[in-house]
Amino acid sequence: xSNVLVVPVSARIDSWATTQALAAxxxxxxxxxxxxxxxFGEKLLAQGKSDDWLDALVGKISxxxxxxxxxxGIRPNADKVFxxxxxxxxxxxxxxxxxxxxxxxxxxxxxxxxxVEDIVQKLNLAKQxxxxxxxxxxxxxLDNAAPGVGKAAAEQTGLTFFGSTEQLGDVDELANHxxxxxxxxxxxxxxxxxxxxxxxxIVLPEGAEPRTxxxxxxxxEKGIARCVLLAPRAEVEAVAKERxxxxxxxxxxxxxxxxxxxxxxxMCELRKSKGLTxxxxxxxLQDTVVLGTMMMAQNxxxxxxxxxxxxxxxxxxxxxxxxxTAPGASLVSSIFFMxxxxxxxxxxxxxxxxxxxxxxxxxxxxxxxxxxxAFGIEPKVAMISYSxxxxxxxxxxxxxxxxxxxAQQKRPDLAIDGPLQYDAATVPSVAKxxxxxxxxxxxxxxxxxxxxxxxxxxxxxxxxxxxVLSVGPMLQGLRKxxxxxxxxxxxxxIVYTIALTAIQAAQMEA
Numbered sequence: 001x002s003n004v005l006v007v008p009v010s011a012r013i014d015s016w017a018t019t020q021a022l023a024a025x026x027x028x029x030x031x032x033x034x035x036x037x038x039x040f041g042e043k044l045l046a047q048g049k050s051d052d053w054l055d056a057l058v059g060k061i062s063x064x065x066x067x068x069x070x071x072x073g074i075r076p077n078a079d080k081v082f083x084x085x086x087x088x089x090x091x092x093x094x095x096x097x098x099x100x101x102x103x104x105x106x107x108x109x110x111x112x113x114x115x116v117e118d119i120v121q122k123l124n125l126a127k128q129x130x131x132x133x134x135x136x137x138x139x140x141x142l143d144n145a146a147p148g149v150g151k152a153a154a155e156q157t158g159l160t161f162f163g164s165t166e167q168l169g170d171v172d173e174l175a176n177h178x179x180x181x182x183x184x185x186x187x188x189x190x191x192x193x194x195x196x197x198x199x200x201x202i203v204l205p206e207g208a209e210p211r212t213x214x215x216x217x218x219x220x221e222k223g224i225a226r227c228v229l230l231a232p233r234a235e236v237e238a239v240a241k242e243r244x245x246x247x248x249x250x251x252x253x254x255x256x257x258x259x260x261x262x263x264x265x266x267m268c269e270l271r272k273s274k275g276l277t278x279x280x281x282x283x284x285l286q287d288t289v290v291l292g293t294m295m296m297a298q299n300x301x302x303x304x305x306x307x308x309x310x311x312x313x314x315x316x317x318x319x320x321x322x323x324x325t326a327p328g329a330s331l332v333s334s335i336f337f338m339x340x341x342x343x344x345x346x347x348x349x350x351x352x353x354x355x356x357x358x359x360x361x362x363x364x365x366x367x368x369x370x371x372x373x374a375f376g377i378e379p380k381v382a383m384i385s386y387s388x389x390x391x392x393x394x395x396x397x398x399x400x401x402x403x404x405x406x407a408q409q410k411r412p413d414l415a416i417d418g419p420l421q422y423d424a425a426t427v428p429s430v431a432k433x434x435x436x437x438x439x440x441x442x443x444x445x446x447x448x449x450x451x452x453x454x455x456x457x458x459x460x461x462x463x464x465x466x467x468v469l470s471v472g473p474m475l476q477g478l479r480k481x482x483x484x485x486x487x488x489x490x491x492x493x494i495v496y497t498i499a500l501t502a503i504q505a506a507q508m509e510a
Contacts, residue, residue, distance in 0.1 A: 002068045002177050003068070003094045003095060003096035003177075004069070004099055004177070005073050005087065005090055005091050005097070005098050005099070006018050006019045006071065006101050006141075007098055008075045008076070008101045009100050009125075009126045010076065010102075010103060010122070011075060011078065013103045015072055015101035016033070017165050018165045019031045019070050020070075022070045022141075022174070025168050026067075026068040026174060026175050027067055028067035028068060030066040031069075031070050031072070032060060032061065032071050033071070034057065034073055034074055034087075041053050041057075051188065054089070054093050054184075055188050055192075057071075057090075058185040058186050062189065068174070074086055074090075087129070088130060091130070091133070092183070093341070096136065097177035098130060099138050099139055099140060099141060099162065099174070100139070100141070101141050102119060102123065102141065103142075103143050104118075104144045104145035116152045116153055119142065119150075119153040120153050120157055123140060123157045138173070138174060138177060139159045139160030139161060139162050140153075140154075140159050141162050141163065141168070142163075143165050143166075145164075150164075182376055182377050183343060183344070184340070184344055184469070187337065187377075191375070191499050191503065192222065192224060194499075194503045195225060195499035195500075196224060198505060199225075199226065200226065200302035200502035200505045201301045202219075202228065202301065202302060202498050203228045203295050203303070203304050203305075204230065204292075204304075204305055204306070204498075205288035205289045205292040205304065205306045206307075206310065207230040207235075207254075207288070208229070208235040208236050208239055209309055210239050211308055211490070211491050212229070213240060213245055214243060214245050215491050215495045216229055217240075217245050217248060219495060220248040220250050221248060224495065224498060224502065226250070226252070227251060227498065228253075228254060229251065229252065229253045230254055230288045230291060231253065231255070231256070231288075232255045233255065256288050260282060260286070260291065261282075264278050264281045264285065266294065266298055267284070267285065267294055267322070268281050270297060271321065271322075287318075289304075289310055289314055289318055293318040293319055293323060293482070294322060296482070297323055302501075302502070303483070303505045304319075304482045305483050305494070305498050305501050306482075306483075306485065307487065308487060308489055309487065312351055312352065315482065316332065316475070316482065316484065319475075320332065320478075323479050324478075326478060326508075329367075329476075329478075331353065331364070332477040332478055333348060333368070334349050334350060334472065334474060335348040335368050335371055336350055336351075336459050336470045336472035336474070337472055337500075338462060339470070339471065340466075344377060344445075345426075345447060346445060346446040347447050347449065347458065348364055348448050348449070348455070348476075349364045349448070350456045350473060352475070354452040356450075361383070361399070361448065362403045362404075362406035365403065365448045366407055366410060366414070369381050369414050369416070374507055377446075379414060379445060379446050380415045380445045380446065381416040381445075381446040382425035382440050382441070382444035383400050383418025383419055383450075384420060384421070384422055384425060384449050385397050385400040385421065387421065388420050388421045389420075389434070397419050400419040401418065401419055404416060404417065404419065415439050416440065417439065420438070422458075424438075424441050425441060425444040425447060426442070426444055426447075429442075469492070469493075469496075470493075471497065471500065473486075474501075481504035482501075483497050483501045485497055
């Protein structure tokens, strides 16, 4: 599917006719308004709910089941200046080719002798909004202009002239614009839809933690998962009252004290090689993470999410003791899904393994690639280092090079390359200079960092300074899904992690 976004460059241009004309000219295409006529989209934007608006648009596009979709962008409005700025976000989120709708004059249906310079200036001004993403600009449609003006403007701006609304030229290139990148909005929509279909029961050991309570309520309202809060009901209700959270009737709240006894014997059986006594089991089961892990070990729940107040070690240790690693997995690692403005990247390992050996780093790369593919991202794996190719030397670079070779030998079906610097891995122009023969450089979707120090610092820097939503960490290599939260997690982070866990549970059963 290819998307085309028609962006009017003036408040006096209504681009709906242009949108319809382009849709009629493209094969199996439909037209859609970015802002619906009932004002619902505008209300969402006014409430700061851009993600909900974008997700709703992606959902509509998916429902159309069209080969091409032409979207009418937002027209500049002096009273609502903010709205038109969302065209840039639309273009990136929908991986859309941008076509400017330009009028040579303000009067309708009147041929104007406007100078070419005036049209060029309008187009060049419009281009400035997309200067950080020049690849999205496709061309322009020009109405009410004298003959020759459009062609001359195209030569001076470098944009393709597609003709007028009434008489379009060749627009076939618009149908081939897509990059096949998975946009953040499409990722969110896919994730929520998959989680809803999975219908899994997820235990939340930090049952009275305020963000966790709110996230669980959201998950039930949206049908993302069936959550189980481990906490005394009075504590949960007190949090809900204080935070004005509506607790759905379907949300399970279980007092941990009511569960402990039924898991004492099963836990002793699982840990009999360590000589665990019933008294020791009862004591350990006082920890709700251990209790939740035992619920999963006994197939009473499908997955576990913790970490809002617990450390990563507190979350993972019981899983390693009671759940164990999946068949064939040599280690447990983690990834984050980084929802950048125009695509979703996978970062690994940013949460678990401090100093992986080359063999372990190779396994992390393979696990991360498989996880990316499972969530709809074509894996192109870059093994990150401070050096690209053979430009640098030293034990750190050599370890990454060795890990790359091991991973390539283990999984020749995967596109894996390294060592690559971050810019060589992700920026096409840098890749052309530093690694021109690489099948991964400049288009990496999975970035594997050499150690935890590098990975954790990088993901947090990108997340915080670029205002990027990071979903995870999602743990890889366990027999059943256990996922750890950052203690700085937002409510949305917890919701997304619960959704990931539900999807993992369904995938592990397949």
